[in-house]
């Protein structure tokens with residue numbers, strides 16, 4: 326069986342130590358082993374990045390961007406192969422895998438604008454014959470730690486931008502589906518990136534801790550579950566590093582009585598069950614304002630959930646594949662069991678699903694709960710599976726209170742024809758990304774992505790303009806050139822234009 330190796334200094338490196346199984350979740354078979362980096366391997370990647378940094382930071386931004394132009398072309402040429410790799414190890418459908426790659430490529434396109442986004446700010450005659458400017462300089466060696474659910478897109482949120490800003494990058498992808506992530510990094514080297522600028526080390530807590538503890542690593546970007554985000558934020562900032570740590574979610578969709586129901590139902594089907602609910606922007610709670618819209622919604626959802634086409638992710642034309650591991654499937658099932666015990670009404674039960682010819686895959690059918698209440702665990706916690714909960718409320722104000730009281734604040738949306746309600750919702754909802762009749766309001770690459778509350782730790786959101794700020798340090802420079810041979814008297818008052 327092949328062992329997935331690290332990519333350090335452009336070379337594939339296997340270490341003798343620990344490995345982990347990589348599964349095809351559609352069949353339950355182990356298809357690869359992945360090498361788990363020990364501290365020495367991580368340190369090797371850090372040393373290589375540290376050595377590459379002085380030359381890379383001096384490379385003109387336009388030249389750095391040219392690598393990204395070539396990288397974009399290679400990604401597009403290899404789209405089908407990458408989608409297949411994602412689907413085989415993650416289980417999401419080929420169409421969904423292609424979609425995540427395309428959204429990732431948008432971040433490469435943004436990075437291609439490096440000369441423009443790094444122009445800095447300039448003020449002539451800030452004082453008499455004094456010019457002042459701000460320069461945005463790279464922070465140095467940066468590490469990224471990414472989750473299993475977007476093995477292509479989430480790493481692409483990070484390193485194209487970090488690298489065009491002049492940093493060297495070490496990526497620690499999820500050990501559960503590392504092949505596509507590694508292959509994409511190989512394409513970046515093929516695009517002409519100097520080899521030490523980007524390395525990939527596979528691993529688990531040991532590798533992550535080595536990155537956190539290394540003084541050479543100046544910044545950490547993390548995306549994953551909230552407990553690990555909190556850990557990385559606390560440990561990284563304690564050591565004086567910049568950290569942006571994006572965590573988990575519980576995303577609510579509000580259905581107003583005047584919602585365009587057919588479109589809202591289609592939107593909810595995709596947002597709740599697409600990728601088997603394993604998206605940090607998945608809608609997992611539908612908050613219905615009034616019983617009438619709740620009853621009408623359920624009538625329309627039930628037949629569609631029962632008709633979901635579920636099978637091996639690598640087949641085409643499906644709606645949903647399996648969950649990532651057997652253990653995760655059992656955890657999601659456990660939530661469904663508990664929801665029933667706590668008194669929620671299980672309207673559609675996907676627990677008995679069998680997929681012919683894939684009996685050992687980690688499948689679970691779509692589940693729908695009605696009459697969920699805020700104290701239930703299925704409401705409070707992130708389930709990360711194909712489970713949609715309906716909560717009934719009497720007013721928009723109640724719906725908003727519910728959302729604002731939740732510990733997570735990643736994404737939310739409202740379905741309505743009422744502009745006044747939508748505007749109030751956008752103004753006052755305590756969530757970082759908001760959709761109006763848009764179920765998955767994932768910002769485009771030239772905005773920035775991030776939640777509020779326990780969905781993000783750190784001050785800046787990921788990618789886009791916030792990403793540029795995160796991966797650069799401002800240096801403010803003030804300059805004057807006194808006339809040659811002039812002799813100016815010492816000035817003891819604080820200099821000003823007054």
Ligand code: NAD
Pocket residue numbers: 470471472473474475479497498499500528529530533534548549550551553554571572573574604605707709735776780
């Ligand atoms: P995870 O937290 O288990 O793993 C994320 C990364 O952390 C992986 O690279 C993993 O190897 C590493 N890791 C795991 N345990 C660790 C430990 N004890 N110490 C140090 N590192 C550790 O998350 P996951 O299951 O891969 O991904 C799903 C989670 O990610 C969900 O909670 C989802 O909401 C979240 N997510 C959030 C966003 C966002 O933008 N907010 C995007 C995608 C996923």
